[in-house]
Amino acid sequence: MNVLRNVLSPLATNTGAIQDTLKLVVIGGTVETARRASMSAWNGFIDSFYLTAHFSQEDYPYDWLMHWLSKQPAWGRSREFEITTRSVGRHGLTQTTTGDLQEEEDDDELVHGRKKRTVAFMPSVDTTHTIYYRGHWLRITRSKRYPDYGHSGSLKIRFVPSFSAVAPRSSRSVECDASRLTIFYSVVARNNDILKKLVLEAKRDYEKDAEHRVHIFMADTTYGCWRWNGARQKRPMSSIVLQPGVKDMLLADCKDFLCSEEWYAERGIPFRRGYLLHGVPGSGKTSLIHSLAGELGLDIYVVSLSSKGMSDNTLTTLMGAVPSRCILLLEDLDAAFTRSVSRDSSSTGAPKEATASTTAAATPEVSDGSTLSLSGLLNSLDGVAAAEGRLLFATTNHIERLDPALSRPGRMDVWVNFTHATKWQAEGIFKCFFPSKPSPAPASDCSDIDLDSPDATDASQKNLPGVKRKSVHSIPLLSEEEIATLAKSFADAIPEDELSVAALQGYLLKNKTRPRESVEEVAEWVIKERETREKLKKEKAEKEAKEKKEAEELAQKEKAEKEAKEKEEKETKEKLEREERAKAKKADTPSTSTTVSTTPAKSTSSSGSESSTGNDADGEESVTSEEESEKDGAKGEGKDKWVAVSTPATPSASDAETSPIVAV
């Protein structure tokens, strides 16, 4: 008791101080709580005047707004922002910049042969910017949002491109990030009209910029999603040289399909259309699809069925995520089940485990983890989850290798055969390369025209979109008649259906400033081309023969090794078995009878047989025992033969009676 009193006594004397401290704590806490409450009330009050719109990175409006933002002059006054030379938004439009940088940069100029990069200002992540727009102050916050993992505990992260996914055009790989970006737009306004106006303006602006481009999306088999892969300049249909009527037929068919949704719905036909472009390599299949996409204003979604990690599920997911109006491109359909990018004879193209007559699921397990089956492919193309309104284009170099189920009408409605260049095509491509007068078509196709040339009389051409103001190459512009004559001579020198259009293009590219010479030298080139092809063919055949021989030799060697190994294993096994039997035999011998009978073999010949019938049920073992005994005996050659016999540990009376064995 005294001890306790001693402990508490100092406290009792300081009671006043403690009380004061407690008062201070209570008052301080109350004041802080009141301050926080009032702050949040004030913020809530202020926020109640704001309209806030959220734009998520997964959807198109996000791109529109990012595109719009990158063009806002307000960035000139901003104190925190990101500067990027990368294209802006998922759709990667190259933006013009604002302010001083734009004046200093000239996008068209080349520096040491490389194009100058355009610089764009972007809102940095997790900062709030204020922009004045049509009499309103907009508060803009771009922030990262991490996926909601749900309550089930099963975590499924959907990977979406991070902002840095706006990759350079040349890049095929796009950075992935588990987070998504969101933009919040807050504006003080009575109704949401101002936000609607903003979104519409951003959309219009964006679409205007997108007008001259075709956006390419690639299938990402790792995450089962689409990745933006670049925006390409539209290719005019006129730059594709095909037999007369083919382009027009395809274009008309596509247009007709795109405006026939109701017609399909009324008849209960799935609103899809498939085009199979088949034929030799370098004949313009892919180019035509790009050109059609540009003409129809559609994006292209590319799937390579032979890509690593492709499976039925992944393909179904991808097909389900394709937007309603687009071109879905299945490249190299024949390589779908071979996991081979090569198109030589070793690439069968046909499903390995499904014959052409069956559509049964064949799931070839291959080392790269791809488990795409034919039925999986068919289901994803026209199953319940497949998108409506898409134009499916499939290309193949080996139509004969396709499963009929894949190419039947309903899946592939229109087939177009692409052959080697005809004379007609040769003439056409020559004219495309050497136009007789400046063409308004984009410079990347056939109009690499030097407008500084004295022949470029039409000054107005200089302002045409897509026409470069300066060209590195000066192409002489010939008269229409001369071009026609040259084109005719060129076509005459080209053998019908022997060389690919791509090969002709390659030749003309080398001679793009020499139209006359290109015609003079074309016959020689054709001979060289034939020789080269023959040489390549021969080399290929030799290589294949060598590879085949090596493979056969290897197979034989492996077989011989395998056989030798098997033989060795068999012998080892037999030896072990023999040893085990001998051991077992010895183990059967009673420990007390370790004494070895030294009865001469002569006199125990009968006892030996008796031992096999007496103690051993197993005659075989007895024989072995005898054999071993013989072996032992053989060691003492010239002596009498001795056999070892044994007696049970505790011989029964009957045994004692019958056993002829005498332990010495």
Ligand SMILES: Nc1ncnc2c1ncn2[C@@H]1O[C@H](COP(=O)(O)OP(=O)(O)OP(=O)(O)O)[C@@H](O)[C@H]1O
């Ligand atoms: N008919 C054509 N008209 C114009 N250019 C063509 C034509 N065919 C091929 N080319 C040119 O040849 C090149 C290769 O063409 P493209 O890739 O379209 O051929 P492809 O048939 O798809 O070949 P592959 O089967 O190997 O994929 C392109 O640069 C293209 O400009």
